[in-house]
Amino acid sequence: MNDETGHDHHHDHDHDHTEPPPDPALRVKALESLLIEKGLVDPAALDVFIDTYEHRVGPRNxxxxxxxxxxxxxxxxxxxxxxxxxxxxxxxxxxxxxxxxxxxxxxxxxxxxxxxxxxxxxxxxxxxxxxxxxxxxxxxxxxxxxxxxxxxxxxxxxxxxxxxxxxxxxxxxxxxxxxxxxxxxxxxxxxxxxxxxxxxxxxxxxxxxxxxxx
Amino acid sequence: MTLPLLPADDDGPVFAEPWQAQAFALALSLYETGTFTWPEWAEVLGAEIDAARRRGDADPGDGYYLHWLNALEKLSVSKTGLTPTQLAERKRQWRSAYVNTPHGHPVELSAAD
CATH class of the missing domain: 3.90.330.10 (Nitrile hydratase alpha /Thiocyanate hydrolase gamma)
Structure with a gap:
C-alpha cells in the first residue's frame, strides 16, 4: 500500500486537475472514508480532533x-x-x-x-x-x-x-x-x-x- | 494512554504534516468508539516500530506516523472487516478523484474513474 512516498512538482498551467497529495495522505483518506461509510467513525468527531490540533501541524512559523x-x-x-x-x-x-x-x-x-x-x-x-x-x-x-x-x-x-x-x-x-x-x-x-x-x-x-x- | 515515542512538545502531540494529524485523529476516534482497546493499539504500533528497528530504522523520527498508519491499517483490517484490497482500491480512487477534479473545486470520491 506504500508504493509512493515522493511527490512530483507539476506546476501545470492548466487548472483542470488537482495535484493528488502524497501517498500516506491518500492512505489516510482511504481509511477515513471507508470507516465513515461503515459507521465506525463520526466525521464530526474527527473534525473536533482536527480542530484541537490545527495549531500543532508543521513548523507554523x-x-x-x-x-x-x-x-x-x-x-x-x-x-x-x-x-x-x-x-x-x-x-x-x-x-x-x-x-x-x-x-x-x-x-x-x-x-x-x-x-x-x-x-x-x-x-x-x-x-x-x-x-x-x-x-x-x-x-x-x-x-x-x-x-x-x-x-x-x-x-x-x-x-x-x-x-x-x-x-x-x-x-x-x-x-x-x-x-x-x-x-x-x-x-x-x-x-x-x-x-x-x-x-x-x-x-x-x-x-x-x-x-x-x- | 501514553506512547513513549509520540512526537510531542510540552503542550502535546506535534505533527509534521496534515495527514499525520488525520491519522492521529482516526486512531483516537476508533479507540473512543471501542473498535480497539488502547493496549491493543499500543501492541500493534509497538510491533510496527520494532519491525522498523530490526530493518535498521533506529530512530522512528519522521517515520513515526508511517508506523502509526501501518498499525492503523492493520487494526482496521483485523477489527472492522475491511480488506487490504479495499484499502488499496479506495486509495486508487482518491488519487483518480484528485486528478479528475478541476483545481479549486472540492475533491469528491464520485469524481474517480
Whole structure:
C-alpha cells in the first residue's frame, strides 16, 4: 500500500486537475472514508480532533516571518521580491510552503487570501486551515463580498481602503503581511511574533494589538 | 494512554504534516468508539516500530506516523472487516478523484474513474 512516498512538482498551467497529495495522505483518506461509510467513525468527531490540533501541524512559523519583516527592512524587501527564498531562509521545509508570494497590507490596501479546496494551503507556514476556510460558501462569499466576510470577523475597513482577494493556485500560495500594530515600537521580534495570528496571515483579521497577544 | 515515542512538545502531540494529524485523529476516534482497546493499539504500533528497528530504522523520527498508519491499517483490517484490497482500491480512487477534479473545486470520491 506504500508504493509512493515522493511527490512530483507539476506546476501545470492548466487548472483542470488537482495535484493528488502524497501517498500516506491518500492512505489516510482511504481509511477515513471507508470507516465513515461503515459507521465506525463520526466525521464530526474527527473534525473536533482536527480542530484541537490545527495549531500543532508543521513548523507554523509564519508569525516569525512577519515579525522579522516588521523589524528588518532588508528582509521585508527580500520577502516582497522573493518570498519563497526569504521564507526558506528561516528554515522552513515542506512542499506547500514552496512557491509563496507575500502580499502586504498598507493604509490603502487590505489583502485577503481565499484558498482552493485542495492541498494548496501553505500549512508549513500557517498550520492547518480551520474548517470554515475550506468550505465552499466561505470561498464563494470571500470572492463576491469580501467586505462582508471581513466584517463578520470584526475587521472593519475604511471605505477608501481597497480590498484585494487572492486566489491560491497550484503554482502560487499567498501569505498576507499584516500591518504592524500601533504601539509596538519597543517590542522585539519574539514579542511581535506573538501578535501575528494565522487569521491575520490569511487576511481575515488584523494582527493583534499589544496586550492581546499570547 | 501514553506512547513513549509520540512526537510531542510540552503542550502535546506535534505533527509534521496534515495527514499525520488525520491519522492521529482516526486512531483516537476508533479507540473512543471501542473498535480497539488502547493496549491493543499500543501492541500493534509497538510491533510496527520494532519491525522498523530490526530493518535498521533506529530512530522512528519522521517515520513515526508511517508506523502509526501501518498499525492503523492493520487494526482496521483485523477489527472492522475491511480488506487490504479495499484499502488499496479506495486509495486508487482518491488519487483518480484528485486528478479528475478541476483545481479549486472540492475533491469528491464520485469524481474517480
Amino acid at each position: 509564519g508569525a516569525r516571518v512577519v515579525a522579522k519583516a516588521w523589524v528588518d527592512r532588508e528582509y521585508r524587501d527580500w520577502l516582497m521580491r522573493d518570498a519563497t527564498a526569504a521564507i526558506a531562509s528561516l528554515d522552513f521545509v515542506g512542499r506547500q510552503g514552496e512557491h509563496m508570494s507575500v502580499v502586504e497590507n498598507t493604509a490603502s490596501v487590505h489583502n485577503l487570501v481565499v484558498c482552493t479546496l485542495c492541498s494548496c494551503y501553505p500549512w508549513p507556514v500557517l498550520g492547518l486551515p480551520p474548517a470554515w476556510y475550506k468550505s465552499a460558501p466561505y470561498r464563494a462569499r470571500a470572492v463576491a463580498d469580501p467586505r462582508g466576510v471581513l466584517a463578520e470577523f470584526g475587521t472593519l475597513l475604511d471605505d477608501d481602503v481597497e480590498v484585494r482577494v487572492w486566489d491560491s493556485t497550484a503554482e502560487m500560495r499567498y501569505l498576507v503581511l499584516p500591518r504592524r500594530p500601533a504601539g509596538t515600537e519597543g517590542m522585539n521580534e519574539d514579542e511581535l511574533a506573538g501578535l501575528v495570528t494565522r487569521n491575520s496571515m490569511i487576511g481575515v483579521e488584523h494582527a493583534l494589538a499589544p496586550g492581546q497577544g499570547t
